[in-house]
Amino acid sequence: MIAAVVTLVLGSAAVAQDAPTLRVGMSGGYFPFTFVRQGVLQGFEVDVMNAVGERAGLGIEFATMSFSGLIGALESGRIDTIANQITITPEREARFAFTQPYVYDGAQVVVREGNAGIGGVEDLRGRTVAVNLGSNFEELLRELPYADEIDIRTYESNIAQDTALGRVDAFVMDRVSSAQLIQESPLPLALAGAPFSEIRNALPFRSDKRGMALRDEVDAALTALREDGTLAEISQKWFGTDITSPD
């Protein structure tokens, strides 16, 4: 429609590919899993999906959009899967067909450096806590027995920045990228306590016929990448440790 005209005006017509294409959705704003530097989309997820595409003989086409819009885009068929550390939950398993987990991680509380008042998830009573809208961490917080005593603030992005600025007391994200964030970013942040919940992340597909077929192809590729050490290699590159297999 209009967008097609705009695309033509911009002269950025998609390159025709012989291989069938897998349209992969991601936020592009979740360091170091998916982020942008100098206009180049990169990160752990990008490397994994490119390796999967190579192994399965699929062309990979990335689409970035707001995190909270990803599930809707998958359901409506705008994309085929989401590579954005999607945690397997019973609710999501009822709606989508997941591959095997390719990241084993934990939920982590992160505070501003020097905030000794919060030593873990049990200290979040009466505090304001930032989480990404629609994320599994939002669910985890709401499931706590004292959830009604926590002021949960949902964000599309920039939870780390708002914690560093002192606008919220803490944020909750996965342990792996929290540790990476503290190490690589200039923001004054610190981990508070141990991870409080084990999470397994995988690639969701629509549970229709085509989605299931794609899921099986991608799952087989993940198995092969796990066996030949490619997954561990990509993990070492981004995290200095292997997060792709259970401890």
Added chain:
Amino acid sequence: MRGLDLDYMLGLVPVILGYVPLTLAMAGAGMVLALLLASLLAVERVFPLRWLDWLVVLFISFFRGTPLLVQLFLFYYGLPQVVSVLTNIDGVTAAIMGLTLHFAAYMAETIRAAILGVDRSQWEAARSIGMTQWQMMRRIILPQAARVAAPTLVNYFIDMIKGTSLAFTLGVTEMMGAAQKEAAGSFLYFEAFLVVAIIYWGMVELLNQGQKRLETYLNRAYAR
């Protein structure tokens, strides 16, 4: 206080500039469509058609009376739940649609006021020499109305260019969305958003120069 990372900002400029064509394409498409729609609405308001008039009044009232962001969310996230065909509309299309409808409502009022602002003697003079309604509008009224409406319409175009930045809330990676993603990887929020602000500012300043030229051109008959 920390110093600005100027090297980072300079490196970011070409990246964000790469999204200027998309911004201009969205605003350009929106402007053309909004002008067409606004002209139709304005003409209807000047020569009312009884059964259509209340609908036009309602349209203008709604799109002037609700925030652009709310309208964009209604189109992109809301309507597809009710009308499933609209699921196929992508963010860019939804943004253009939203900008078109929103600004058409404003422009319609501007154009209507400009038409009605042309002195009665001009209408009478045109009729007295036997011009048809269409001839009168095309040759006497609209050229004079255009001169009055042009500065305001250019201002709306500038507003529209800035309005395209809201498209990032629909998941479109335009200038603002690109800066947001760059900041997510570098954590240099101030620098990233400052670059975007400066580039918008530069674009609008260039347009202001164009506006001055346009006004001179439209006023050429009145130059002393």
